[in-house]
Amino acid sequence: MVPMTENALHTAEARIRDLAADACAADHIPGFVAGVHQAGEQIVVAHGTANVATGAPMRDDTGFLFGSVTKVLTTTLVLQQAERGNLDLDAPVSKYLPEFALTTPGAADGILVRHLISHTNGIDADLYFPDARGRDALKTYVEGLASSCGTLFEPGEQLSYSNGGMIVAGRVLEVVTGLSFPELLERDVYAPAGMADASTSAAQAILRSTAIGHFPDPATMTPRPTGMFMLPDTWGPAGGTPIGTVADLLAFGRIHLAGGVSPSGARVLSAESTALMQRVSHDMATPNVPPMGLGWVRYPFGDTTVLAMSGASPGGVSILCVVPEHDLVFTAFGNTPGAIVLHDRILRMLLSEHLGVTIPAVLTEPEPDVDLxxxxxxxxxxxxxxxxxxxxxxxxxxxxxxxxxxxxxxxxxxxxxxxxxxxxxxxxxxxxxxxxxxxxxxxxxxxxxxxxxxxxxxxxxxxxxxxxxxxxxxxxx
The missing domain is CATH 2.40.128 (Lipocalin)
Structure with a gap:
């Protein structure tokens, strides 16, 4: 491991500040916030505006929607319940949800709990948005699958990023614990992880500084505020509703550096379950689809693996990266969709300039005469x-x-x-x-x-x- 000294981390802070200022000006990103933790040191950088309608500044402690970063939190909850004997990863989902069905008769029968969190379930529900709220939102989602959604492939046959799988997993968690997904998330992840400012609803978020998303105006590229703050409650486990700060996501990421132990010393997940999430569960053997663990996507940078998940929300995008070989966590949020390019620049800067990781080329020389x-x-x-x-x-x-x-x-x-x-x-x-x-x-x-x-x-x-x-x-x- 190449250590990052305190001075090096402050050098990274200055680099992130410069990259954020340049990108926000050039790419019409209203606001951006990022943080890095390594070896006991932590920095946070905030730049710009959290909401162009109000002019509220982006601050170090401004909250934002996690988006699909939530999927790693949901997977952590599933592994917790498996440890406690309430779930079997290799049991059919129907064992816990007898009502679980898809439009093709019998298609749901072969889907295991493990398939839900490894994105190998084949549920064709990536753009299925039932508009339900409250305690029965996930129940409504699962019931609607039977008449609205089919399958793309047989379970375990392929890998396809699955919102539907994570939402079904959230409903399984509700059934086996008797708690709603937001209640379970707050009790078993937020609290022991020390995610003090994290919440699960707009009603909670409005009580503190919270960023909103923006979209570029097609004519002028000027950012305009989103007309929808968050997705319906039905999408909670896939990333529709959880909200928090950079400090919250850094605390969560540190759990996955420390074998399941939170910064406060609380055991959130066993070392075995933490390792299982990071282990390859399916590999499509193509550079555009990195190998999948459970919850985590495993991005190879030569011999270094970055565990990552990004998350889109209406007009915003977040990212969480954990680099176990270098004891590093990086997280960021920008309040336009194009901010993912800035996330990528900062990640590559951290790897190459501050960790000394050689980043190999993903693309080889194009082959001639490919039959199209x-x-x-x-x-x-x-x-x-x-x-x-x-x-x-x-x-x-x-x-x-x-x-x-x-x-x-x-x-x-x-x-x-x-x-x-x-x-x-x-x-x-x-x-x-x-x-x-x-x-x-x-x-x-x-x-x-x-x-x-x-x-x-x-x-x-x-x-x-x-x-x-x-x-x-x-x-x-």
Whole structure:
């Protein structure tokens, strides 16, 4: 391990401050907050504005929506209940939720609890947004799956980032503990971890400094406040509702550095369960889909592994990274979706400049004459359609959201900033089955942004069955 001295950490603080100021000005990010903890030292950097409507500043202790970072908290809760004998990771979900079903009869029967938290369940519910609130929100979500959502693949066959799996896991937790998901999160993670400012609702968040998301105005790129602060309660375990500060997420990340022990010395998770979360559970063997643990995504940077999860919220994006080999936790939030690029810059700076990690190139030299025909066609998942064609020796993708009903459209468009389709995007072939967005330098994909690459899988009879973008699968129609 290359130690980071206190002086080096303060050098990192100055670098983060400069990177944040430059990116916020150049990329129209209203506000940004980040923190690093290593070997007993901690720094926090805040810059800009938390809410352009009010002018409230982004402060060191400003709260923000965790987004999908919550999935690691949810997984921690599942492992806790497994340790206590209330859950069996290898039991069918139906053992705990007899009502659990999907639109294809019998499709849910083979899904195990383990599949829910390893993103290998195949539930096609990534854009399913039932608008329910309160104590029965997750119960309503699970009941709605039977008439609204099918499957993308057989359990364990593929890996696809799964909001639905985490929400079902949250409902399993409610059933086996008798507590609501927010109550359980507060009792078994927030309290023992020392996440003193974390909460689970807008009603709690409004009592203290809290950032809101923003979207760029299409005409001027000027940030405008989101019209929806958070997703419905049905999305709590996947990242819809939990809120906290940089200090809160640094405290949680430290648990996963210390074998399950919180900064206060409280045992949150056993060393065995902590290690299990960090161990590879499924690997798609493609650079745009890093190996998956339980909850954690394992990003390889040469011989160094970064355990990470990012989280989108309406008009904002967070990230939590744990680097066990270097006893380091990094977390950040920016209040426009494009802030993920700044997250990536800071992560790579910390790895290369301050930890001495060599970051190898993800992309090799493009292979000549890649046959594009197997990848052209239409791919679908729930309410999402991607049309892929061959244009001038490249793949061109057109992505369209096709809402199931007015409620789904209202929630999705508010979450996405008002859009239901994306401009056409062209991709250049790197090798058979792997493509990079045209017009970007190859080194852009060496860090967290390798998720922007697109891969195609399971070619049969000259046609790929699956497309993977951003860790999410769509299936050939």
């Amino acid at each position: 025909a197997p990848y052209a066609g239409t791919y679908r998942s729930g309410q999402l359609r991607i049309d892929v064609s061959v244009v001038d020796g490249r793949l061109e993708e057109r992505t369209t959201y096709e809402p199931a009903d007015e409620s789904q459209e209202r929630i999705f468009t508010a979450f996405a900033g008002g859009t239901t389709s994306a401009p056409p995007q062209r991709y250049v072939p790197i090798r058979p089955g792997l493509f990079a967005p045209a017009g970007y330098p190859p080194e852009m994909f060496d860090g967290y942004l390798r998720l922007l690459l697109v891969s195609y899988h399971d070619v049969r009879d000259g046609r790929a069955r699956f497309r993977n973008g951003g860790g999410r699968l769509t299936r050939r129609a």
